[in-house]
Amino acid sequence: MKPHSLLVDLYELTMAQAYFNYHRDTMATFDLFVRQLPAGRSFLLFAGLQDVVSYIKGLRFGVGDIAFLKTQRLFTPAFLRYLKDFRFRGDVWAMPEGTVFFAGEPVIRVTSSIIEGQILESCLLNTVNLATMLASKAARVVLAAGHCGVFDFSLRRTHGQDAAIKAARSSYLAGFSGTSNVRAAQLYDIPAVGTMAHSFVMSFKSELDSFRAYSNIFPGRSILLVDTYDTKSGIKNAIQIGKELKRRGYRLLGIRLDSGDIVCLARLARRMLDREGLTYVKIFASGNLDEFKIARILSKSAPVDNFGVGTNMGASVDAPYLDVIYKISEVGSPRGKLLPTMKLSAGKVTFPGRKQVVRLCGKKGRYLKDVLALEKESIYGKPLLKKVIRRGSLRYRLPSLKSVRRYVRTQLARFPVSLTHVRSRYSYPVAVSRTLKRLMSQLQSHLPERSQS
Amino acid sequence: MKPHSLLVDLYELTMAQAYFNYHRDTMATFDLFVRQLPAGRSFLLFAGLQDVVSYIKGLRFGVGDIAFLKTQRLFTPAFLRYLKDFRFRGDVWAMPEGTVFFAGEPVIRVTSSIIEGQILESCLLNTVNLATMLASKAARVVLAAGHCGVFDFSLRRTHGQDAAIKAARSSYLAGFSGTSNVRAAQLYDIPAVGTMAHSFVMSFKSELDSFRAYSNIFPGRSILLVDTYDTKSGIKNAIQIGKELKRRGYRLLGIRLDSGDIVCLARLARRMLDREGLTYVKIFASGNLDEFKIARILSKSAPVDNFGVGTNMGASVDAPYLDVIYKISEVGSPRGKLLPTMKLSAGKVTFPGRKQVVRLCGKKGRYLKDVLALEKESIYGKPLLKKVIRRGSLRYRLPSLKSVRRYVRTQLARFPVSLTHVRSRYSYPVAVSRTLKRLMSQLQSHLPERSQS
Numbered sequence: 001m002k003p004h005s006l007l008v009d010l011y012e013l014t015m016a017q018a019y020f021n022y023h024r025d026t027m028a029t030f031d032l033f034v035r036q037l038p039a040g041r042s043f044l045l046f047a048g049l050q051d052v053v054s055y056i057k058g059l060r061f062g063v064g065d066i067a068f069l070k071t072q073r074l075f076t077p078a079f080l081r082y083l084k085d086f087r088f089r090g091d092v093w094a095m096p097e098g099t100v101f102f103a104g105e106p107v108i109r110v111t112s113s114i115i116e117g118q119i120l121e122s123c124l125l126n127t128v129n130l131a132t133m134l135a136s137k138a139a140r141v142v143l144a145a146g147h148c149g150v151f152d153f154s155l156r157r158t159h160g161q162d163a164a165i166k167a168a169r170s171s172y173l174a175g176f177s178g179t180s181n182v183r184a185a186q187l188y189d190i191p192a193v194g195t196m197a198h199s200f201v202m203s204f205k206s207e208l209d210s211f212r213a214y215s216n217i218f219p220g221r222s223i224l225l226v227d228t229y230d231t232k233s234g235i236k237n238a239i240q241i242g243k244e245l246k247r248r249g250y251r252l253l254g255i256r257l258d259s260g261d262i263v264c265l266a267r268l269a270r271r272m273l274d275r276e277g278l279t280y281v282k283i284f285a286s287g288n289l290d291e292f293k294i295a296r297i298l299s300k301s302a303p304v305d306n307f308g309v310g311t312n313m314g315a316s317v318d319a320p321y322l323d324v325i326y327k328i329s330e331v332g333s334p335r336g337k338l339l340p341t342m343k344l345s346a347g348k349v350t351f352p353g354r355k356q357v358v359r360l361c362g363k364k365g366r367y368l369k370d371v372l373a374l375e376k377e378s379i380y381g382k383p384l385l386k387k388v389i390r391r392g393s394l395r396y397r398l399p400s401l402k403s404v405r406r407y408v409r410t411q412l413a414r415f416p417v418s419l420t421h422v423r424s425r426y427s428y429p430v431a432v433s434r435t436l437k438r439l440m441s442q443l444q445s446h447l448p449e450r451s452q453s
Numbered sequence: 454m455k456p457h458s459l460l461v462d463l464y465e466l467t468m469a470q471a472y473f474n475y476h477r478d479t480m481a482t483f484d485l486f487v488r489q490l491p492a493g494r495s496f497l498l499f500a501g502l503q504d505v506v507s508y509i510k511g512l513r514f515g516v517g518d519i520a521f522l523k524t525q526r527l528f529t530p531a532f533l534r535y536l537k538d539f540r541f542r543g544d545v546w547a548m549p550e551g552t553v554f555f556a557g558e559p560v561i562r563v564t565s566s567i568i569e570g571q572i573l574e575s576c577l578l579n580t581v582n583l584a585t586m587l588a589s590k591a592a593r594v595v596l597a598a599g600h601c602g603v604f605d606f607s608l609r610r611t612h613g614q615d616a617a618i619k620a621a622r623s624s625y626l627a628g629f630s631g632t633s634n635v636r637a638a639q640l641y642d643i644p645a646v647g648t649m650a651h652s653f654v655m656s657f658k659s660e661l662d663s664f665r666a667y668s669n670i671f672p673g674r675s676i677l678l679v680d681t682y683d684t685k686s687g688i689k690n691a692i693q694i695g696k697e698l699k700r701r702g703y704r705l706l707g708i709r710l711d712s713g714d715i716v717c718l719a720r721l722a723r724r725m726l727d728r729e730g731l732t733y734v735k736i737f738a739s740g741n742l743d744e745f746k747i748a749r750i751l752s753k754s755a756p757v758d759n760f761g762v763g764t765n766m767g768a769s770v771d772a773p774y775l776d777v778i779y780k781i782s783e784v785g786s787p788r789g790k791l792l793p794t795m796k797l798s799a800g801k802v803t804f805p806g807r808k809q810v811v812r813l814c815g816k817k818g819r820y821l822k823d824v825l826a827l828e829k830e831s832i833y834g835k836p837l838l839k840k841v842i843r844r845g846s847l848r849y850r851l852p853s854l855k856s857v858r859r860y861v862r863t864q865l866a867r868f869p870v871s872l873t874h875v876r877s878r879y880s881y882p883v884a885v886s887r888t889l890k891r892l893m894s895q896l897q898s899h900l901p902e903r904s905q906s
Contacts, residue, residue, distance in 0.1 A: 003614045006636040009606070010647030013635065014671060018653070022666045026656060068639045074671060114656055121650070125609035126617060133612075153462070156578035157774045159586075160615030161456045164579060182466065183459040186521045194463030197574070199781035200471070202794050203479060203567055207904045213475045218467060218527065229797050229904035237904070259801055311774050320773035321610045321764050328652035341655050344682050348712055451660045451682035451690070 002054060005061050006068065009122045013069065016115045020079045027338055028114040029330035029354050031106035032124055034132075038319030042424040043415070045139045045408065046099045046107045047170050048131030050398050053388060055123055056088050088116050092389035095357070098135075098173060098404040099384060100411055102430045104372060105357045107132075109385060111338075114331065121326045129324045130163060134170035137291075137316040139408065141309055142175035143420050144291035146298060149306040151193050152179040153286060154314020167314040173404050180308075188401055195223040195256045195284065195308075207234060211241045219250040223284055226269070227259045235269050242278045254282035254305070262287075263302040270303040282306060290317070295422045330354055342443050351436065352443050357384040367414050373433035455507060458514050459521065462575045466522065469568045473532045480791055481567040482783035482807050484559035485577055487585075491772030495877040496868070498592045498861065499560045500623050501584030502550045503851050506841065508576055509541050541569050545842035548810070551588075551626060551857040552837060553864055555883045557825060558810045560585075562838060564791075567784065574779045582777045583616060587623035590744075590769040592861065594762055595628035596873050597744035599751060602759040604646050605632040606739060607767020620767040626857050630759075641854055648676040648709045648737065648761075660687060664694045672703040676737055679722075680712045688722050695731045707735035707758070715740075716755040723756040735759060743770070748875045783807055795896050804889065805896050810837040820867050826886035 019026065034044060061069075061083040069075055069083070090112020101107055108124060110117045141150055152171045158164040168184030178191035185192035196214055204210035207229060215222040224241065226234030235255065242252035255273075257265050262285045273281050285297065286308035294307055311317060327350040332338040340352035353374050358381040362368045373379050388396040399407070418426040432440075472479065487497060514522075514536040522528055522536070543565020554560055561577060563570045594603055605624045611617040621637030631644035638645035649667055657663035660682060668675040677694060679687030688708065695705035708726075710718050715738045726734050738750065739761035747760055764770060780803040785791040793805035804825065811824045811834040826832050841849040852860070871879040885893075 004636045006639055007608070007614055007617065008635050009608055009633040010635050010638075010645045011633065011649055011653075012647075014647050014667075015649055015653045018667050018670050019656070021670055023656070028652070028656060030652070069635075072645060074674070114652075118650070118652065122608045123614075126611060126614060129610055130613045155460070155462055155575045156779075157582055157777070158579060159612030159768070159773075160583045160619060161460055161576075161579065162613030162615035164460065166613060180462040180464065182461050182463050182522075183457045185463075186459055192463045192525060194465075194467050196464055196468055197571070198796050199481070199483070199567075199571065200468045202781050202796065202903075203472070203476075203481060203784045205903065214467075214471050217471050217474055221527070229901055233904035315612070315774045317773050320612075320770050321768045324610070326609075328655050331656045343651050343655065448682055450655075450658065451686035 002058055003123050003127070005059055006065050007123055007126075008119060012119050012121055014074055015118055017075050017079045019115045019118070020082060021076075023333070024113070024115060025333065026114045027111065027332055028117050028328055029109060029111045029338060030117045030121070030326050031329050031351070031355065032108040032110075032128060032324065032326045033106045034103055035323040035325055037103050038322065041136065041319060042419050042426050043100050043102060043136070043428065044132055044322070045135040045174055046095045046101050046132055047097050047135035047173055048128040049094050049097045049388070051127045051131065052094070052108065052124055053394065053398065055127065056092065056120065056389065057394065059086065059088055059119075061086055086119075087392060088112065088120070088389070089392040090116050090389070091387070091391065093385040094388045095384045096386060096399065096404075096407070098408040098411070100415065101357070101384070102370060102428055104351065104430060105370065106355055106385065109355070111330070111354070125324055125326050129322050130166050131170050132324070133316045133319065133322050134167050134313070135174045137313050137319065138171035138174035138176055139412070140291040140422065141294065141313055143412070144295040144298070144422050145307055148298070148304060149177040150175070151306065151308045152176050152181065152313065153308040153310040155181045157311040158314040164314070169401065171313060173401060174408060175405065196225045198225065198228045201225060201228040208237045208240065211237055212244070215241050215245055215252065219245055219248065221253055223254040223256050224252070225256045225258060227257060231257065231260055231265055232268065235272050239272060239276050239278060242273070242281055243276065246278075252278065252281050254284050256284040256286060256308070258287045262297055262304065263300045266297075266302040266304045284308060286310070288312065291422050340439055340443065342440065342447065344444065344447060351432070351440065353436065353439055355436070358382065359384055365414055366416075369429035369431060371431045371433055372436060374436055374439070377433055377435055379433065455511055456576050456580070458512055459518050460576055460579075461572060465572050465574055467527055468571055470528050470532045472568045472571070473535060474529070476786070477566070477568060478786065479567045480564065480785055481570050481781055482562060482564045482791060483570045483574070483779050484782050484804070484808065485561040485563075485581060485777065485779045486559045487556055488776040488778055490556050491775065494589065494772060495872050495879050496553050496555060496589070496881065497585055497775070498588040498627055499548045499552045499554050499585055500550050500588035500626055501581045502547050502841070504580045504584065505547070505561065505577055506847065506851065508580065509545065509573065509842065510847065512539065512541055512572075514539055539572075540845060541565065541573070541842070542845040543569050543842070544840070544844065546838040547841045548837045549839060549852065549857075549860070551861040551864070553868065554810070554837070555823060555881055557804065557883060558823065559808055559838065562808070564783070564807070578777055578779050582775050583619050584623050585777070586769045586772065586775050587620050587766070588627045590766050590772065591624035591627035591629055592865070593744040593875065594747065594766055596865070597748040597751070597875050598760055601751070601757060602630040603628070604759065604761045605629050605634065605766065606761040606763035608634045610764040611767040616767070622854065624766060626854060627861055628858060649678050651678065651681045654678060654681040661690045661693065664690055665697070668694050668698055668705065672698055672701065674706055676707040676709050677705070678709045678711060680710060684710065684713055684718055685721065688725050692725060692729050692731060695726070695734055696729065699731075705731065705734050707737050709737040709739060709761070711740045715750055715757065716753045719750075719755040719757045737761060739763070741765065744875050793892055793896065795893065795900065797897065797900060804885070804893065806889065806892055808889070811835065812837055818867055819869075822882035822884060824884045824886055825889060827889050827892070830886055830888055832886065
């Protein structure tokens with residue numbers, strides 16, 4: 001689902017029209033970054049680059065788009081002709097998907113004609129906001145779940161179909177083991193998982209009949225939902241089915257607890273299952289779970305093997321947006337030099353100039369701190385922004401989703417342990433280089449002149 | 454953007470396979486409703502029916518879908534052939550879009566073969582959750598804004614493109630005056646609006662140059678952003694442009710305040726503008742606004758004319774999901790009778806039987822209370838559920854978006870005023886009919902037998 005080319009804020013096009021008339025050759029650099037981490041978050045996980053690249057590469061204004069814009073009586077024929085031939089011809093640098101990042105660090109940097117850079121704004125923000133917010137939330141759930149598997153059950157409560165598909169992708173990238181969303185499984189080659197609903201159990205004369213029907217059809221892959229009427233009786237019925245399957249040479253895959261006190265019920269279920277020799281039957285828990293509830297369940301050593309996580313991850317309920325912004329940092333004529341600039345609005349000051357983020361490593365490759373610096377500075381460490389598009393052409397090999405997933409795992413292990421706790425208050429150090437600081441104070445004293453008429 | 458036919462939870466298809474083998478002719482009724490209102494909400498506004506209808510009518514499984522499902526090694530060839538010819542052939546009843554509703558009231562009721570009803574589950578929930586959550590939030594913003602206009606600026610922070618488009622539609626339906634989202638404006642014929650960004654101001658040598666460039670091109674439609682450097686200077690520059698436009702016979706449309714103390718700055722701007730005879734120039738406010746901030750700004754009589762509302766509405770930040778569920782309420786063989794059923798899980802009990810919601814009116818058409826009743830009961834009032842699809846065919850004329858918008862306005866005026874306050878704690882009465890109560894207690898004593906093996 002590539003975004004529609006008219007998925008822009010109107011002001012991007014009216015500003016583009018003004019640039020077109022006044023200084024269409026002006027170049028600019030824009031930074032996409034998160035101003036502040038949401039409350040309770042110690043890090044973010046960058047995601048969405050694959051979609052950003054496909055959007056930028058494919059952005060064209062078709063005949064229908066131009067016709068609609070004409071009806072707005074805002075644009076000149078010359079500008080509409082320009083849009084008809086629009087291609088992005090600039091440069092894009094970005095962090096690889098799956099990179100852990102922090103407030104103030106650009107994750108995408110666009111240098112192009114100011115028109116091109118401006119037109120990308122809303123769609124880039126929308127794409128990165130969604131994918132990164134979800135990956136960041138999912139990473140917390142994965143960390144809380146430790147060695148247990150976690151599955152995406154969020155389709156029914158995500159904000160639309162696009163969000164549902166991205167929830168499956170972002171959560172898999174962050175370490176989830178699979179999704180219930182069949183379309184996402186197909187699109188991204190993610191393992192598809194499923195159990196049964198209460199309505200299924202209720203549509204049979206008895207719970208046992210419903211379990212037997214399901215397990216007859218999926219003898220090696222049945223996860224029985226045991227809480228429709230009474231959980232203890234449900235477990236008993238599941239045990240009976242487990243024994244029937246065993247006699248036929250199959251293993252009941254699991255039972256699912258979806259309500260009540262998960263800690264107590266999981267213990268009860270484990271005892272009952274083990275007593276009957278069904279030690280291999282896994283216990284799945286679901287029902288309004290998040291990283292905090294999972295951590296609490298596991299801290300009490302509840303014998304849960306897998307968690308299904310829906311709404312709280314898929315709508316990132318405790319942080320349903322990122323403070324993601326797209327700000328100009330350089331501007332200039334194509335012949336002259338691009339000059340650094342910054343915003344001075346109360347409480348909304350931005351970092352000027354063309355920047356790089358450098359991650360400093362210590363012994364055994366442990367991450368120590370990040371430095372936000374100007375690109376031309378030489379700082380010893382790992383530069384996080386990579387060249388992705390050069391003069392409109394892709395110069396970067398997008399990694400597979402599975403390799404992004406591996407990258408997330410190895411990377412998280414290199415940060416201080418205190419960063420990855422569910423209730424972490426650790427603030428990973430991000431320094432601003434001296435050169436960048438100096439540039440900022442120069443601009444802060446000169447830029448206000450621009451408001452003088 | 455019709456949802457993909459594989460946008461289902463895997464369990465819907467595995468359950469369908471089991472139904473197909475065991476009782477493919479079984480009929481069932483499912484209710485879609487919100488279990489509990491989100492904290493701080495006194496009502497919800499139903500939206501999403503247009504998409505639900507287009508999804509149900511268009512739901513087909515294509516060759517590629519079937520091929521993918523085959524790779525899952527879960528489904529029989531006979532079932533996959535059934536899916537190939539799948540059509541929804543059942544009945545759908547629903548509230549009209551824009552209807553105010555409350556917890557426990559079905560907004561959609563599906564009666565069909567149990568397979569068909571089950572396959573719709575996740576996509577219906579996803580669609581209604583998004584559109585209704587957004588319309589409900591937007592209605593609160595509109596109520597808080599009173600006579601001021603409100604515009605949707607949420608594209609950059611909604612959960613993906615689908616959510617962005619639905620945010621524009623749902624907020625317009627709820628009474629917003631326009632959107633910055635060009636694609637949504639095109640799709641739904643919503644007025645498109647736009648101002649300018651800080652980057653635009655910063656790309657010119659001076660703020661005044663940037664204002665002049667913009668207003669030269671859009672002389673009758675310029676809204677100047679005055680807070681890039683210093684708001685007071687920005688207002689002065691806007692006034693100079695306003696006077697230049699006036700001499701040329703144009704009116705400066707407005708200025709926009711996007712940071713700082715909106716109440717003080719709006720008063721300052723109004724005084725400065727009025728002193729120069731620019732009494733017609735409107736003041737727009739934006740920047741992290743929601744219904745609470747708007748109510749506070751207006752309670753201090755700040756002279757703001759229009760509000761731009763983004764993230765807080767578009768991601769429904771304080772209630773980023775609804776407790777929307779889809780539950781079976783009747784089941785039976787096609788030849789026998791459909792029998793009422795209900796769920797007994799701890800804390801998750803549902804209402805059985807085929808139901809109607811009746812709204813009771815008093816003098817001058819004021820709404821008094823709702824009654825949740827069985828369909829066959831005769832209760833004097835306005836039945837809210839209407840026939841939409843009968844045996845697979847559309848039997849309902851979907852109203853235009855503009856008429857839904859009018860319906861919302863007239864309807865809200867008929868509820869008690871206390872319902873529509875921003876901090877309303879009023880709980881509109883929803884009664885359960887005696888007959889329905891009796892049915893519930895009968896089932897509560899008999900259903901547990903089903904868990905006995």
